[in-house]
Amino acid sequence: MYDIAILGASGYTGAELIRLIAVHPEMRIAALGANSKAGQSMSDVFPHLRHLDLPELVTIDEIDFSAIDLCFCALPHATSQEVIAALPKTLKIVDLSADFRLRDSEAYAKWYGGAHAALDCQAEAVYGLTEFYRDEIRRARLVAGTGCNAATGQYALRPLIAGGLIDLDDIIIDLKTGVSGAGRSLKENLLHAELSEGTHAYGVGGTHRHLAEFDQEFSAIAGRPVKVQFTPHLLPANRGILATVYVKGEPGAIHGALRDAYASEPFLQVLPFGQVPSTRHIRGSNYCHIGVTGDRIEGRSIVIAALDNLTKGSSGQALQNANLMLNLEETMALTAPPVFP
Incomplete structure (x- = not known):
């Protein structure tokens, strides 16, 4: 039995973990850190966990x-x-923030x-990104979780870029995401009256930070700079990401490449050609359709990918990586079906 600590346990990703x-x-949860709510019980902060x-x-x-x-x-x-810099250098850590995703310090500063x-x-x-960095993750002391939007877009595109199946200068990612991706802190634009009954784009014109991950990963695969057009939209929904990706390339070959690339992946499911996924079919799960x-x-x-931003896009991915780091079965505690309706 491994003893686990969760720092930031009073946030959405902490509760999902x-x-x-x-x-x-x-695994046994041995410590829960939350400076702003220290001294409280988890049942006070998250009543849905009161039975634990x-x-x-x-x-x-x-x-x-x-x-x-x-x-x-x-x-x-x-x-x-x-915080991580001050932790013991022998401690295995899975970080869910953006702080260690980028390899280039100048890119981080930018x-x-x-x-x-x-x-x-x-x-x-x-x-x-577990499915593409398994061997490195098994040997790692510190693993940097991906951005949830970045993970969704990469699942749709990485095999296509690696296989030379699409025009690298004409990639558009149109993405919709639920509000829990913005965290639990109070924000005026996330108030019910401000958000419900509508949707809006943000990070327009190439300003969203997850573009840095697309630039880093896609360029490394292609061996030359790759820049995608990416516009996220905030949905009046709690969970879920739906990315609609437009590319130049032959549909049958693209479907075949994704199907073959993910044939043995436990959490990545490629639908029959012509079928499209929905966020309602992956809610609360570690699956990506x-x-x-x-x-x-x-x-x-058109390639469409759907995943739950709190699970496969963040905390589920983190647990999947932790399983590898502790030499456990990768799918352990992650195979529960999605919640429907």
Whole structure:
């Protein structure tokens, strides 16, 4: 039994980690850090978890990390790097923030507005897109979870770029996401009266930070710079991401490449040609559904990917990576079916 700590346990991804680990046969939650709510019980912060026997929330400084086998860090970016830099150098860590996703410190400064404060940790971090970095993740001490939007777009595109099946200079990612991706902090634009009964684009014109991950990963696959057009939209829904990706390429070949690439993947399911996924069919699960169809314009294809931003896009991915880091079965505690309706 491995003893686990979760930092940032009072946020959405922290609560999702607790929900998943609660049924894990090889992990025990030994410490929950949440500085802003220290001294409270999880049943006070998240009543849906009141049936679980969980430790009280404490400040991070109160946790004895010598007794911890692996730590999930679900803190905001900038905060996360400072906390992780101060943790024991032998501690296995899965970070859910943006702080260690980018390999280039100058790229981090550009996209996140400040110099990185933990360059040694940044240098050793492994990018946490499980299906493409398994071997590195197994050997890693620090794994950097991906952005949820970035993960969705990459599942739709990585095999196509690697196979030379699409025009790399004509890729459009039109993405819709639920509001839980913005975190639990109070924000005026996320009030019910501001958000419900409508949807809107944000990060328009190439300003969204997850573009940095697309640039990094797609360019590495192609061996030359690749820049995609990416516009996210905020939906009046709690969970889920739906990415509609427009590419130049032959539909049958694109579907075949995705089907073959993911044939043995437990959580990536490519639908029969012409079928398209929905966020309602992956809700609360660690599964990603991918569909391919042709466009009325010859030589163009549409790839649509759906996943739950809190599970496969964040906390589920984090647990999948932690299983690998602890030499456990990768799918452990992650195979529960989606919640429907």
